[in-house]
Amino acid sequence: MRKVLVVLLVLVVIGVVAADRIGVRIAEDRIAQEVAAQTDLTQPPDVTIHGIPFLTQVIGGEYGHIEMAIGDWTEQGVTVTDVRIDMREVSAPLSEVAGGNTANVTAGTATVSAVVPYPLIKKHAPKEVKRIAPKGDNLAVEMEGAILGFPVSGSGVVAVKPAAQGIAVSPVSVGSDGGPQIPLAVLKRQLTWVVPVPALPLGAKITQIRPTAEGLRVGATAENVKLNDIQQVQR
Structure with a gap:
């Protein structure tokens, strides 16, 4: 009986972990789709939500660390490469995100970096x-x-x-x-x-x-920014 309980417990843990990982993948894809829809990006960014378990972050609406790799970024005819956004202390209420509303997704700090090629x-x-x-x-x-x-x-x-x-x-x-x-x-x-x-x-100034070997890695940090602000500098 004890062995049966141990096996069941292991299966439950595996199921919870699997659900957690599936959930984080769905959330990452959703954020990428929303950002791509709001901007002129040629493809959705690569989004990574850090922290385990993910589901507790969803329920609380608070995420410690979200990274976004955008790739190339063109503004006024100038293209920079390997653009990344590192967001900390992200607030995303479950009730709004579940309804597809990202207007109030905010980050306490967001560090933007990119490479200016030689x-x-x-x-x-x-x-x-x-x-x-x-x-x-x-x-x-x-x-x-x-x-x-x-x-x-x-x-x-x-x-x-x-x-x-x-x-x-x-x-x-x-x-x-x-x-x-x-x-x-x-x-x-x-x-x-x-x-x-x-x-x-995010309208960040350097x-x-x-x-670096590829070019100048430039960056800037902004505070209290919204996910929707990414679209503001795309014309």
């Missing part, structure tokens, strides 16, 4: 910049051409920082392969440029920048 950065660089690569917190550049009549051929380091229009890039140091040394102040006037990034999802 070809896009180089596209807006002065013509003397021939190659760009990550170098610690900065970027290494290879240059060839002329500045104010002086030939430039060599490598340099440029810094990146958030700007109102996107990303500001400016020289930190520049070496020359045997040519004359050009004052850094002059270089800054000639080799400073801005990479336009109009807006990230506050963080980190060089």
